[in-house]
Amino acid sequence: MSKFVKVATTDEMANQLAKHIEMNGEKIALFKVGGAFYALSDTCTHRGGPLSEGDVEGTEVTCPWHGAKFDLRTGAVLGPPAQTGVKVYPVKVTGRDIEIEI
Amino acid sequence: MKSTKYLLIGGGLASSQAAKQLRAHDGRGAITLVGEEPYVPYDRPPLSKEFLRGEKRRDELYFDPEQYFHDQDIDLVLGVAVQRLNLADKTAILANGEAMRFEKALIATGGRPVRLKLPGGELPGVHYLRTLDDSDAIATEAAPGKRAVLIGGGFIGMEVAASLTQRGVRVTVIEAQPHIWARFADATLAGFVQDYCTQKGVTFHTAEMVTEIRGHARPSSVVTRSGKEVPCDFVCIGVGIVPNVELAHAAGLKVDNGAVVNEYLQSSHPDIYAAGDVANYQDPVFAKRRRVEHWGHAEYCGQLAGQNMAGASNAYDLVTYVWSDIFDLHLEFAGDETEHDQVLFRGRFENRSFTVLYLKRHILTAYFAVNASSKEFPILQRLIRHKRDLAGKELQLQDPTYSIKGLL
Secondary structure (H helix, E strand, C coil): CCCCCEEECCCCCHHCCEEEEEECHHHHHHEEEECCCEEECCCCCCCCCCCHHHHEEEEEEEEHHHHHHHHEECCCCCCCCCCCCCCCCCCEEEEEEEEEEE | EEEEEEEEECCCCHHHHHHHHHHHHCCCCCCCEEEECCCCECCHHHHHCCCCCCCCCCHHHHCCCCCHHHHCCEEEEEECCCCEEEECCCCEEEECCEEEEEEEECCHHHHHHCCCCCCCCCCEEEECCCCCCHHHHHHHCCCCCEEEEECCHHHHHHHHHHHHHHHEEEEEEEECCCCCCCCCCCCCHHHHHHHHHHHHHCCCCCCCCEEEECCCCCCEEEEECCCCCEEEEEEHHHCCCEECCHHHCCCCCEECEECCCCCCCCCCCCCCEEEEHHHHEEEECCCCEECCCHHHHHHHHHHHHHHHHHCCCCCCCCEEEEEEHHHHHCEEEEECCHHHHCEEEEEHHHCEEEEEEEEEEEEEEEEEEEEEHHHHCCCCCHHHHHHCEECHHHHHHCCCCCHHHHHC
16 A cells, blocks of 8 residues: 655755655655655666756756656656656645655 | 568667667668577676676566567567678578568677687686676576686676676686776776775786686686686686677678768668667767767667668767676766876765766866766766866866866
């Protein structure tokens, strides 16, 4: 059964745009764009690069290793060399708590 | 006679990527992929790592299951080499005697390991690593407590050394140069990796040539020029590859350290393309001809060739990169290390997290990152691509707290 789990607080994310999280053996990247939060697998489907260390423009993240681009909202591939999308996790903000469904 | 619109020669990454691009850009043209190995295209990097360590299964290496090719209407001819290309009537003769007419062809025949001519070099138990079957054969030998001698301390050699050590094999690396990775790394970086592997249990003999592999039915020891005799149960040789240019050469295509192609990956015949390890291409970033044996280059070339064979005119535009995993060191490398007159270190060796920067005339030509945060990679790649003059910035480049974004 998946459930929402607290992974960060809005205070903690006040000064950062991305955070790497490990939860149940899964590596997850949490991004903040404007006031919105997005959670994706932190393992690029190309060769495993950490998306949480990538550049974000709008709602597009570029993998720092080899440049694959993904949509933060859907996990879909927006640019090569990756060919398959990454998993996205639903995010919920309750008060100051940022929770993702895992 | 059979016929196809697109003939992809070679069953590796480049061909597989070309097939996908061809199908994406030409929904109907017949595509035939001919591979010498009996397997659908598979991923080679795990052969020296996860697959060799038993962490990945065979079916996890295939880029796509066989069904995918049926679904995409891509004909696979596996376990068969292309023997000859006749450019006058655009036909290929396969090793099984079949002839096939084509409109456009891609030569993605890759390379094969350089074989050392040594006494004992053909004994069973002396391995080279290129294919799935090669890796399988080495894995079968890799029982805990066995002793392996690895001849050649290159990328693959060090990956195999680490993987075998992780499987409990006692590994000795013999390298002809004064340090490992002599072809692409400076002595300090190579020394760091060598020291790290030594701590993990690997033994090194550098500046040593192997003169003989001793043994009757199987190897029992390896003898070096200086007279050392290293006992062993099996041997792996990794001293580089040679490009498989014979087909291109016999067809009359221009060959010079690989099949010579232009920026669109077209050979000296406009309907024949080449990609991957076998291609000698014009690199726009470094403004020179190169032949690159890296995965990312093969992937990129395959895609580019597929697009161009289907009618596009996309020019090569990649800052070449490669990665390696040795024990828990993750290495990311990009650029052209052969062009440098200065080496700078960013970060600290003792933290096991640093980036080595190679510069030539104050322009960054390559970087080699060891367990480093990847946040800086895109910036470093842009510094390489845009040839930023970094004269006078040496101190900043060596200071990991300095944001190099400002140098763009």
